[in-house]
Amino acid sequence: MSGQNESPYYFVPHPSRHPILAACGLLVMLSSLAAWINGHSFAPFTTLIGLLFLLFVLWHWFGDAISESEGGMYGKRVDVSYRWSMSWFIFSEVMFFGAFFGALFYARAIALHELGSLDYKLIWPDFSAVWPNNGPAALVPHFRAMVPWPLPTINTALLLTSGATLTVAHHALREDHRRKAIGWLAATVLLGVIFLFCQGYEYFHAYNELNLTLASGVYGSTFFLLTGFHGFHVFLGGTMLAVVLVRMMRGHFTAEHHFAFEGAAWYWHFVDVVWLGLYVVVYWL
Incomplete structure (x- = not known):
């Protein structure tokens, strides 16, 4: 600005x-x-x-x-408006992912154990309330669950590293070291692209080797909805950062006024935090 x-x-x-x-x-x-x-x-x-x-x-x-x-x-008042707007937008995204995490919690901690209780033994005597499963009626084709190693762990390292490179770029911009800021921001965008390629390969592996699809019961639907929407948010956040990168290369922003950078950085750090929750809840638990 x-x-x-x-x-x-x-x-x-x-x-x-x-x-x-x-x-x-x-x-x-x-x-x-x-x-x-x-x-x-x-x-x-x-x-x-x-x-x-x-x-x-x-x-x-x-x-x-x-x-x-x-x-x-x-001016300053428009800057404050943008900051509030971005804050509420990120809050809406928190609620969005909260709904999917809530659905996963309900399926695992409530519905699954209820279906495995004594009340349902006469209907499904062979059903075992373990996660994941293909349902009490066994209508879903057999599949294998996704494990945390190696791709999910590699993706976690990629996103955590991208958060660090983005922070370095932000500090460089605040100190008016434009060339350094451009280099570290470019590294952040590159790490996001690598993350998306790794996730694409993970989906290919799930469909072709694990027989894990979006139709694989509640496990498959929650897995692909959570990770897929997160991948879309990585793409959206990476697009924001790429636009900011191009603007920086054109001489936009100053050390004091660069909310477009800050807003995109807030969003990227939010994406990092969501992935940490996904990594623990979806791949480990």
């Missing part, structure tokens, strides 16, 4: 076409997804159109915000 000393008391943007256009893109994309699920042949094409249109709108929307920031329009 350069030029903040000359910024207005509070910046009010001009009327924008971006919100309505983004809503139209979302409407096309989501309605097409619903049609895709119901087997309509046109749906994949229109889903792609809606997604590309939405990305096009977001590109210009974010570009306008960057131009306003670099033009000195964002």
